[in-house]
Amino acid sequence: MPTFQSLGLEENFLRAISDLGFEAPSEVQEKTIPLLLEKETDLVSLAQTGTGKTAAFGFPMLQKITAESRTTQGLILSPTRELCLQITNELKAYGKYVDGLNIVAIYGGASITDQAKKIKKGAQIIVATPGRMKDMIGRRMIDISKIEYCVLDEADEMLNMGFYEDITEILSHSPEDKSTWLFSATMPKEVATIARKFMHTPVEISIGTKNVGAENVSHEYYLVNARDRYKALKRLADANPEIFSVVFCRTKRDTQKVAEQLIEDGYNAGAIHGDLSQNQRDMVMKSFRTRQIQMLVATDVAARGIDVDDITHVINYQLPDEIETYTHRSGRTGRAGKSGVSMVIVSKSEHRKIKTIEKIIQKKFVQKEIPSGMEICEHQLFHLATKIKDTEVNHEIDMYLDGINEILTDFSKEELIKKVFSVEFSRFYNYYKNAKDLNVTAGDTSTGSDAPGVRFFINLGARDDFNWMTLKDFLRDLMQLGKDDLYKVDVMDSFSFFNVEEKHKELVLDVFNSFKLNGRRITVEISKDGRRKGGSRSGGKGRKDGHKKGRKSDDRPKFKGKSRRKPQRPNDRGTGGKRRRR
Template sequence: MNTFRELGLNESLLQAIQDMGFETPSEVQQKAIPVLLQQKTDIVALAQTGTGKTAAFGFPLIQNIQAESKSTQALILSPTRELCLQITNEIKQYSKYIKGLHTVAVYGGASITEQAREVKKGAQIIVATPGRMQDMINRNYVNIKNIEICVLDEADEMLNMGFYEDITSILADTPKDKQTWLFSATMPNEVAKIAKEFMHKPQEITVGHKNQGSTNVSHEYYLVGARDRYPVLKRIADMNPEIFSVIFCRTKRDTQSIAEKLIEDGYNAAALHGDLSQAQRDSVMKSFRQRQIQMLVATDVAARGIDVDDITHVINYQLPDEIETYNHRSGRTGRAGKTGTSIVIITKSEFRKIQQIERNLKTKFIEKDIPKGIEICEVQLLHLANKVTKVEVADEMDQYLPKIEELLSGFTKEELIRKMFAVEFNRFLEYYKKNSNLESPKSSKGKRDGGETNNDGTVRYFLNLGSRDNFDWMKLKDFLKENLDLGRDDLFKVDVKDSFSFFNTDAEHSDRVMDILNNLHYEGRCVNVEISTNTGGGRSSRRDRGGDRGRDKSPRRRESISDKASSKFGRRREETRAPKNERTSRRGDRPRRSK
């Protein structure tokens, strides 16, 4: 079926579709709409985010509504406020030629009494977040006991966000003979459980393979050293001057930190996380949709429901724990038939996660070389030349041209071109001359950044804080847990000595431990952490027994420790812990992006 008319839609919907400029139905629309129009059936539709699922259920939903009746006939549940509002707006656009049909959004962060009033006026369709909908039911503000259709949109995301109990409670308040339409990007066990418990012999529609990512998205990864994540992120951005991206971090702390670094380096960036107020989140999203922000740094929870067209790149600054979450991340790009790129920045210890994603999503990752400085300079120079050819000159500039021409009269055309382009080009050239090329770490089984993973898959660390710093094992564990944003069970074998300590984590947390603690200060001095060869049981190694170096004043003692520990710890401290004035000067050398 090549047209919407062939799908069986009525004239009111076809007119609205024409106004919106839709021409050809997507695959999920072609498969779902005829079934939902011709049969009263439950349906499970699996399709990647951005493939047109809202229209796939929205068109048949509207056509099945009796507009002359003011009773609530359909309920659409969605995971976030942003997606709830987006679906509501789209349903209103689809139904604009149907007199008397009203759609009301019900979500947290707004007046519940005002929403209740809107529903009471007559809302045939309610679009709601699970938490607010449950609250409305508990207060008897809505009646969904007679609805005919219930839609679960982005079902996997709702369950990932912990809405299982709310969803099951809401569904239990609806008629058993209603139609249930479940739309999801993936089919984890929780979604299958919902389908089994609340749906009757549902028809299944799958676009692509089950749990498969979008075919319009290419998947790439950069293998980096533990401390090179941000420099590599910066090179990726510089290598793509027209980048319009979402950068995903695991925690609110990392999200805010990376956004601040990007802003400091001159990029149009902003953070989106749970510590922001609703007004702040709305402001950030408005700026992002208007492309005033090129790089949005977000947590998974805050980014759920983002539906912005033309995102060129999704960058996984850190991989998520769940493969389904990666699928949702990558689904933010490559939407509506356009292509996009999903990039992962990983260390050697995380490589197995790439392989797991490849197996589960039936996709292939391409390893990319870290961009070299001279390559970035070339890209930036050509980008500037391209901008010059397209720039529009304001008439107001004409009054200043005589003075400019007089000032530049002594230069030839070739000299002027060289000088004009050098203004922008030199910034990048100077920065990348001072910052040598980054190399991907070579594969080395069991080894990672100067230390080794133990046979049990854990890593032991040396830390230059101890009982002299008023730590016992419990206080140190709390300190580490808070700064690393890890659970208590993620930290173990904590052993506090006089001026140093040891602790263990699973290997998957190692890069996080190294990144955060080596950039931390405690009571005015730098915290240093290093991967230890001590397994946490039995006698300590020579290197660990010499760990008192954090307090030792003897030059000879420090030298012997450094020598006997292969000098690696000493070199790393010198390289990464330069005096404050030197660190400041290096930061000032970064090229700032032109606004």
């Protein structure tokens, strides 16, 4: 079995490893550390989240730099503030016995002047988010012209977040002969492109298989109507009393809404997303690490900084838009050799995505049923029994036993057990006694946002600066529809499709009778099978675009509230002629 001593690390780093309690290197550390210590090379390392990648690049960089020099020699780019701070703290722990070592974190949401002062004092290593790093280089607050090592950590996520241009700009200010180390959990084509552009014959190390899920994570999915998503989430939490989980939503709005609902219903929950201040995010993460929060509701971007080893469940409240993102999500659990569960709550229209994910992660999903109310009551009762059995007796209560016995003297052992357990049982029984079955099958035709409804054609698309989300918001606000009343939005280049329930059919036609946007007449027509059909009540001719047959769409986030503001044309442009789906 390999040891850290066999990897070629110096004594001061071995002392730090001993202090941290590391016993043996992980696979990525075993393969990466000796390679980077022995020679100057570019590297592409593919490994899942939670496999010890920070130590894999951190120790070689720390051992290779010259601490006596105040010149910046190492740069690490990471996608989020949380991950940036996490890497910085870990590197400081690894280099605690290196005299004169100065590692500085650079990220948005904090004083740029204070960060510039820290850099000016001399920082051998800078850990930065791309946006803030580009800004500071542009202001000439940072000089990376002499760096010897550059790490692109979570490269796939940085590219998913749109940092390609920032990374290109940053690296243009660095030496061509530096060593570049790219670490990523998945290998989409964008990561391969950046490797080709910025690296010279890199060595590739792959832990497991590209884009494959972690071995010790099991994958489950639960099929429900879209409108029952939140009820399903509550039942999954109640059926797992010891749950310590991250709940993933697609948008900041849904993340905040779900967390608020959980808190209102008595769960220890919190939200983490980009609209929170750095101080708020730090407070939420501190509460989560100390288990004051059991259910952390997060967006994919904000979750990049979550580094907690004991997460029992990942719950996909909504599936991500990019299937590869599921690998990152499920990697939050099953860390440090422990097992974990990744649950997915899916609607009927999303059901086919499960097969796509299975192909990418090369793992099978098990379809399970949302537990019934009585099953949850049973889970909670036996959880309470186990908790009582395992509780260590506090003998400080001994002095009160005579009084307690006097109060309870008329009850038998069986009666006392019934009374104690009724406290917990009654609470869940009263809530769940009339609870309906939330499970559906893929062939169900129940009403609600999963029903076929009426499908419409509209002559607005990506060319008009719409994507599926902004078009959905625009249409819902315009027609004053509820959160589940408009769905299955498919945006193409110059036109789109959307569904409403049958009862809203006349409303849609009336609203778009002679409706204009920025002086242009907007055409809405009833569609059949994703094709344009006659019967327009828009008062104008539609575009003569060729229409491809519509494919069944996926659910997208539901947005709360109704707005009476005048609809504005969004600035968030969709992707060319590609179909953006809901």
